[in-house]
Amino acid sequence: MARQKTTILVLSSCFFYIMQNAMFITYREVLVRSSHIISYLTxxxxxxxxxxxxxxxxxxxxxxxxLSILFFIIGGILGYLLIxxxxxxxxIVGFLYIIIGFLHIKISDL
Structure with missing residues (x-):
């Protein structure tokens, strides 16, 4: 029963995560999307x-x-394995976000 609830939670989280329409940053005039993969496919x-x-x-x-699509998939798999x-x-995920945030600030100052 607990495993079924976890599966439903993970699948619904993935669905809403993909459906979110967030924009993050541009890279060489390309919009880098922060939260969904469907637009990358388009x-x-x-x-x-x-x-x-x-x-x-x-x-x-x-x-x-x-590559972005591949990283979304890898991140989803790694997140599932962590949970x-x-x-x-x-x-662990919180610490990784903090570390990545500091690295982003450090790199963007270069």
Whole structure:
């Protein structure tokens, strides 16, 4: 019963996380989305269509979108594994967010 509740919680969290329409930052004039993957799929398809039409300047965008999708999937899997296998997963995730935040501030000051 507890495992079924956990599965429902994880799946519903994933659904609402993907559906959220948040914007975070731009990278080389590309909008980096912070919380959903569906728009990355749309953007990758649109850019790939332009590539097939002969517009070759934005090939790097296709790689960027596909890597972002891959990292979303890897992050989801790692998050699931943390929740299922560690006693205090939220503390670890919290510390990781703090460390990544400090690294982001340090790198953006360069």
């Amino acid at each position: 953007d990758a398809g649109f850019t790939f269509g332009e590539y097939l039409k002969g517009y070759r300047e934005d090939v790097w965008k296709i790689k960027f979108y596909l 299922e296998n560690l006693k205090y997963p939220l503390i």
